[in-house]
Amino acid sequence: MPRTKIECIRRRKGGTVVTLQGVSYRFEPRNDGRHVCDTIENEEHIHRLLKIDAYRLVRDEEVPEVAVPLPPLAPAVIDTPPLQSDDDDVDDSDLDDDEMDEVPEEGTPIEEMTEAQLIEAIARETGKAPHPNSKPETLRTKLAEARAAAAS
Structure with a gap:
């Protein structure tokens, strides 16, 4: 798949770095003032960034307007381990700490969540x-404000 150029419309001094699934993308200022990353190949990452209002496809004279095929929308699936018994002797030593921390379990209190x-x-x-x-x-x-706003 060809690389897709995406622009971050939020201008931060020195650009913006976004990390998705361990891959960092740097949106660097160009001569025309736009902050662009032109190294994005992963379709899921492209789709996720374009769902955020702060990112959009680069459309300029350097890039011909070609429709970027996005993966079809599917129900969100959270990759969680199978349900275990109440046994505390479950061996999770083969899981990386980052993999265990990335998605909070449903009902986890905000105060107990990792960064x-x-x-x-x-x-x-x-x-x-x-903001990173x-x-x-x-x-x-x-997060508390977002949940309060959603509840009202």
């Missing part, structure tokens, strides 16, 4: 990723 879980929950519930330099306290506040 990675907070970021994932905010992105999922608001459709926008939080946000502190955990700020992330907890944003």
Whole structure:
């Protein structure tokens, strides 16, 4: 698949770095002032970024307008391990810490979520990723506000 150019319309000094599933994408300022990443090949990453209001396809004279095939929309699937018994002797030593922390279990209190879980929950519930330099306290506040707004 050819690389797709995506623009971040939020202008940050020095650009923006977005990490999806361990892959970092750098949206760097160009001479025309646009912040663009031209190394995105993963269709799921393209689809996820384009669902966020802050990102859009680059359409300029350098890139011919070609429709980018996006994967078909499917119900969200959260990759979770199979349900275990109440036995606390379950061996999860083969799981990477990052894999265990990425998606919070349903009903996990905000105060108990890790930074990675907070970021994932905010992105999922608001459709926008939080600023990469946000502190955990700020992330907890944003998630609480998003949940309160959704409940009202």
